[in-house]
Amino acid sequence: MDVTPPKRSRPRIDRFAVFWASPSLVWQVAFFVAPLVVLVWMTFWRVKNFKLEQDFIPDNWIRIFSSGFFYDAFLYTFWMALVAAVLITLIAFPAAYALAFIASPRTRTLAIVALITPFFTSYLVRIYSWQIILAEKGIINGVLGLAGISPVNIIGTSTATMVGYVTLALPLVLLIQLFSLSMVDKRLVEAAYNLGCGPLKTVFKVVVPSARVGLVIGGTFAFLFAFGDYVSPLFLGGSKPPTLSILITDQVKSGNNWPRAAVVAVVMVITLMATLTVMSAVAYRRRGGAR
Amino acid sequence: MSVPIMTLDKVRKSYGDSVAVHSIDLEIAKGEFIALMGPSGCGKTTTLRMLAGLDKPSAGEIRMWSRVMNDVPAWERDTPMVWQSYALFPFLSVLENVEFGLKQRRTTDAVGRRAKAMEWLDRLGIAGMAGRGIDQLSGGQRQRVALARALALEPEVLLLDEPLSALDAHLRVRMQTELARLHGELGITFVYVTHTQSEAFAMANRIVIMSEGRVQQIGTPQDIYRAPATRFVAEFIGASNILSGTLKESGAGGIVIENALGRFRSAGATGIAVGQDAAFVIAADKIALTRAADPAEPGLDAVTGTVAAEEFIGAVVTIHVDLPDGRSMFVQKQQNEVGRLGLARGDEVRLAWHPQDTFVIPG
Amino acid sequence: MNAATVRWILMGYVLLVFLFILAPILTLVAFSFNVDRFPALPWGGFSLAWYEAVFADETVSTGFRNTMIVAVTTAVVATFIGFATAYVDYRYQFTGKRAYLALASLPPTVPVVILGIANLSFMAAIGLSGTLTAVILGHVVIAAPYAMALIRIRLADLDPAIEPAAWNLGATPWATMGQVIVPFCKPAILSSLAITAAVSFDEFMIAWFVSGIHETLPVRILAMLQGQVSPRINAVGSLVFLVTVALVVVAQIAVFSWRRKRPLAGGGDG
Ligand SMILES: Nc1ncnc2c1ncn2[C@@H]1O[C@H](COP(=O)(O)OP(=O)(O)O)[C@@H](O)[C@H]1O
Ligand SMILES: [Mg+2]
Numbered sequence: 011m012d013v014t015p016p017k018r019s020r021p022r023i024d025r026f027a028v029f030w031a032s033p034s035l036v037w038q039v040a041f042f043v044a045p046l047v048v049l050v051w052m053t054f055w056r057v058k059n060f061k062l063e064q065d066f067i068p069d070n071w072i073r074i075f076s077s078g079f080f081y082d083a084f085l086y087t088f089w090m091a092l093v094a095a096v097l098i099t100l101i102a103f104p105a106a107y108a109l110a111f112i113a114s115p116r117t118r119t120l121a122i123v124a125l126i127t128p129f130f131t132s133y134l135v136r137i138y139s140w141q142i143i144l145a146e147k148g149i150i151n152g153v154l155g156l157a158g159i160s161p162v163n164i165i166g167t168s169t170a171t172m173v174g175y176v177t178l179a180l181p182l183v184l185l186i187q188l189f190s191l192s193m194v195d196k197r198l199v200e201a202a203y204n205l206g207c208g209p210l211k212t213v214f215k216v217v218v219p220s221a222r223v224g225l226v227i228g229g230t231f232a233f234l235f236a237f238g239d240y241v242s243p244l245f246l247g248g249s250k251p252p253t254l255s256i257l258i259t260d261q262v263k264s265g266n267n268w269p270r271a272a273v274v275a276v277v278m279v280i281t282l283m284a285t286l287t288v289m290s291a292v293a294y295r296r297r298g299g300a301r
Numbered sequence: 302m303s304v305p306i307m308t309l310d311k312v313r314k315s316y317g318d319s320v321a322v323h324s325i326d327l328e329i330a331k332g333e334f335i336a337l338m339g340p341s342g343c344g345k346t347t348t349l350r351m352l353a354g355l356d357k358p359s360a361g362e363i364r365m366w367s368r369v370m371n372d373v374p375a376w377e378r379d380t381p382m383v384w385q386s387y388a389l390f391p392f393l394s395v396l397e398n399v400e401f402g403l404k405q406r407r408t409t410d411a412v413g414r415r416a417k418a419m420e421w422l423d424r425l426g427i428a429g430m431a432g433r434g435i436d437q438l439s440g441g442q443r444q445r446v447a448l449a450r451a452l453a454l455e456p457e458v459l460l461l462d463e464p465l466s467a468l469d470a471h472l473r474v475r476m477q478t479e480l481a482r483l484h485g486e487l488g489i490t491f492v493y494v495t496h497t498q499s500e501a502f503a504m505a506n507r508i509v510i511m512s513e514g515r516v517q518q519i520g521t522p523q524d525i526y527r528a529p530a531t532r533f534v535a536e537f538i539g540a541s542n543i544l545s546g547t548l549k550e551s552g553a554g555g556i557v558i559e560n561a562l563g564r565f566r567s568a569g570a571t572g573i574a575v576g577q578d579a580a581f582v583i584a585a586d587k588i589a590l591t592r593a594a595d596p597a598e599p600g601l602d603a604v605t606g607t608v609a610a611e612e613f614i615g616a617v618v619t620i621h622v623d624l625p626d627g628r629s630m631f632v633q634k635q636q637n638e639v640g641r642l643g644l645a646r647g648d649e650v651r652l653a654w655h656p657q658d659t660f661v662i663p664g
Numbered sequence: 665m666n667a668a669t670v671r672w673i674l675m676g677y678v679l680l681v682f683l684f685i686l687a688p689i690l691t692l693v694a695f696s697f698n699v700d701r702f703p704a705l706p707w708g709g710f711s712l713a714w715y716e717a718v719f720a721d722e723t724v725s726t727g728f729r730n731t732m733i734v735a736v737t738t739a740v741v742a743t744f745i746g747f748a749t750a751y752v753d754y755r756y757q758f759t760g761k762r763a764y765l766a767l768a769s770l771p772p773t774v775p776v777v778i779l780g781i782a783n784l785s786f787m788a789a790i791g792l793s794g795t796l797t798a799v800i801l802g803h804v805v806i807a808a809p810y811a812m813a814l815i816r817i818r819l820a821d822l823d824p825a826i827e828p829a830a831w832n833l834g835a836t837p838w839a840t841m842g843q844v845i846v847p848f849c850k851p852a853i854l855s856s857l858a859i860t861a862a863v864s865f866d867e868f869m870i871a872w873f874v875s876g877i878h879e880t881l882p883v884r885i886l887a888m889l890q891g892q893v894s895p896r897i898n899a900v901g902s903l904v905f906l907v908t909v910a911l912v913v914v915a916q917i918a919v920f921s922w923r924r925k926r927p928l929a930g931g932g933d934g
Contacts, residue, residue: 026837026838027752027755027756029748030748030751030752030755031748031749031752031756031764032748033744033745033748033749034745034746034748034749034752034764034767034768034808034812035764035767035768037745037804037805037808038767038768038771038805038808039767041783041786041801041802041804041805042767042770042771042779042805043767044786045779045782045783045785045786045787046778046782048782048785048786048789049778049781049782049785049786052785101681102681104674104677105674105677105678105681107674108671108674108675108677108678109678112671112674112675113675113678119920121678121682123913123916124682124685124686125685126912126916127909127912127913127916128685128689130859130862130863130866130908130911130912131862131866131905131908131909131912132689132866132901132904132905132908133866134866134868134882134885134886134889134901135688135692135885135897135901135902135904135905136688136689136692137688138692138885138889138893138897138901139687139688139689139691139692139898139901140688141893142691142692142695142703142704142893142898143687143688143691145704145893147702147704148704149691149704149705152704152705152706153705156705176684177684177685177688180681180684180685181685184681209667209670234773234775237775238774238775238776238777238778239775240776240777240869245889255775255777258777258778258781259777262781262784262873268781268784268785271781272781272785275777275778275781275782278775278778279774279778282773282774282775286773350828353832355828355831355832374831374836375828375831375832376831376832376834376835376836376837376839377834378832380832381832381833382829382832384825384829385825386823386825388823388825388826388828388829390826390829390830390844390848391826391848392847392848392850393847401830401833401835401843402833402834405833405834405835405839406834450833451833454833454834
């Protein structure tokens with residue numbers, strides 16, 4: 011008599027699952043991870059007679075790190091991004107608070123639409139528009155002139171760059187704050203009032219701590235956006251002084267030195283990764299863990 | 302016995318380290334209305350999902366007639382299910398929901414499909430809703446759509462997972478009647494999961510009581526009600542008093558259990574050895590209630606105690622009695638019977654019963 | 665100061681914030697109709713001349729055509745990838761899922777200037793430098809995460825019993841996908857098509873680095889910006905703005921239509 015072997019359930023490959031899981035994996039590895047890997051690799055190439063040659067030399071890193079303008083640009087970019095993060099967080103908070111706790115649901119919905127829309131639309135032309143507003147003979151100075159006030163010089167300064175950063179990041183930061191404030195239990199706020207907490211004290215003792223994660227995430231995004239932005243420092247700040255993104259484009263478009271641009275880009279990526287790590291530790295640290 | 306329509310043979314299901322169902326053996330006969338009952342989390346849904354092929358047994362075998370079903374995918378089976386949440390397709394109309402299964406089979410054309418779906422909607426009394434969206438239906442109507450959707454496939458077995466749990470009490474009773482009627486008319490097998498006793502007892506021919514992934518008892522509602530096999534079943538059914546003690550005698554004439562309240566007789570033999578812990582079970586409605594001062598009826602076992610509380614549910618009254626050793630028992634009587642006694646809290650009463658009405662379970 | 669005054673001050677502040685957000689857009693549109701060559705006050709007079717100039721400009725119409733090709737292709741591919749990823753997240757548990765999802769959602773957090781230079785060298789290496797295909801490949805990377813997020817939000821509302829219910833009625837997983845999951849996700853898919861198209865329509869950095877001579881419209885605008893300030897930029901900017909706003913608003917209408925009973929942020933009023 012035949013003895014049929016015990017049926018063992020082979021680990022069958024679920025073709026259905028593989029079909030749906032692979033597109034994103036394949037695409038992001040091929041067109042997101044691979045270019046970044048090439049970027050890192052390229053920092054070790056050489057440029058000879060304006061031609062790129064594969065190599066493995068540390069020269070580009072040495073050149074970049076031994077040039078003063080790189081440090082200046084790095085510190086300026088980092089500082090500006092930091093200021094932007096704090097400033098935008100501060101600008102957004104009262105508005106987010108008002109929309110979360112005072113505005114009617116209708117107003118809130120309208121506000122959300124009005125914030126999502128600019129996040130996706132025409133950053134480039136909006137910065138151009140600020141150029142018109144802030145220019146030497148622009149709208150602000152036009153209005154000031156009518157009032158008999160002498161013109162102010164904004165365009166080409168760090169202030170103008172900052173206006174651009176706020177334009178870029180404010181809608182998203184406001185949305186994130188609004189979302190996290192909406193999660194704050196309104197009863198908590200009322201309880202604080204009942205316990206004799208003044209309104210301002212309630213905001214700082216109850217609302218801000220409860221919305222901390224949202225505030226930190228919002229600020230982090232503001233930093234991220236400002237740190238990587240190219241348009242505002244160029245068209246509003248007049249690339250004086252240049253930021254890291256301007257260094258990159260200059261190296262590529264005029265200098266034709268891709269490897270050195272790649273070095274700057276890799277430094278940016280490392281900085282952003284470090285910032286994200288630190289900030290997520292801050293956001294999700296246990297309450298009262300560090301005092 | 303002829304071949305069961307469905308067989309679970311030492312079926313087990315585990316998720317990682319946690320075991321949802323331990324080695325279940327169960328044979329389901331054609332045409333029966335079998336209820337799986339037990340507290341939440343005891344593995345009823347898991348068992349039903351394995352019958353439908355939605356979960357794969359970790360061990361053991363599931364057969365339909367004599368075909369082994371373990372590796373047959375859910376969509377190649379013919380065991381439609383009625384879901385606790387109804388799981389109706391929200392973007393389809395009532396009619397399209399009912400047509401869904403027929404469409405997958407491709408046995409009829411669009412016209413035949415429509416006719417059949419309408420026939421089932423009509424049968425369940427919701428033909429007027431055919432064109433509506435699911436969100437325009439009440440809970441009871443959704444329930445009927447879910448039933449029509451499953452029954453339109455005209456299966457041999459219908460699986461139901463707590464189908465009435467989302468309905469209000471009034472509707473639940475009406476649907477019970479309706480399900481029982483459908484079962485009778487169609488002659489197909491119903492496997493019905495519930496954690497509500499009244500549903501199982503009202504409709505099922507046979508009840509499987511489960512606890513923590515194990516079968517505690519399989520039997521007719523009568524069996525389970527009158528002779529719970531384990532302490533768990535007795536407590537879960539809740540209609541009985543359980544008095545524990547030590548088994549003192551065991552023989553052809555019955556057994557004797559002793560505890561602080563006295564010696565109590567019970568009929569029948571058990572596997573429990575003399576000297577071991579045991580308990581006997583006496584149904585609350587099998588107990589005679591008299592004032593302690595009244596003469597005792599000969600041939601009965603009895604305890605005395607004081608009335609602690611009375612609860613009225615409809616015409617039935619439940620009287621809780623505190624016993625001298627700190628335990629308590631309860632008695633269920635028709636209100637008019639108890640009214641005669643004119644009891645008040647603190648009154649001394651005697652509870653008496655026939656030994657042959659009791660059952661012994663391991664302590 | 666009583667509570668009502670505080671409320672008024674706060675709402676006034678909100679108004680100011682929105683004024684700041686809207687100011688550049690209003691200025692942009694207004695000056696596209698100003699007859700003066702240099703956009704400044706006082707107002708010179710109404711004119712459509714700049715629009716006429718833009719419509720006559722062949723680089724603009726070529727740019728627009730390129731942008732449309734890129735945006736439509738990107739929208740379709742990114743929505744498909746986003747849908748697939750959202751479904752995998754909804755349906756499966758597996759080791760490495762966190763890393764898988766992180767990879768799928770991270771790209772928008774990387775500055776586009778970095779993606780631009782990375783793509784530049786990469787596309788050169790695989791011989792796609794200077795093609796619209798290269799632009800599309802890069803745009804899908806940053807657009808797919810938005811598609812995934814939108815469709816995932818929709819799937820969160822799908823009763824987990826629905827899919828097994830379809831299998832139980834005889835539908836294979838493929839049939840269930842076509843007859844149940846996709847129809848259920850339709851509003852999110854529409855919304856995702858619009859948003860991903862908008863993301864691509866607006867992207868100028870990756871496109872600038874890899875498109876070569878095949879300029880897209882935003883790249884053309886970037887080039888115009890590097891020249892003289894001109895109301896032609898206002899005109900073309902207004903047109904681009906109109907298209908993206910239309911796309912984003914369509915996307916939001918689709919989202920709100922399915923979340924009518926659940927406002928996106930509803931914690932404020934009880
Ligand atoms: N997919 C799953 N993964 C892990 N544990 C599960 C899963 N499904 C069910 N369980 C566990 O199995 C046990 C039985 O669940 P279930 O069959 O749903 O119980 P019932 O339907 O009787 O309430 C529960 O403890 C439950 O937590
Ligand atoms: Mg269950």
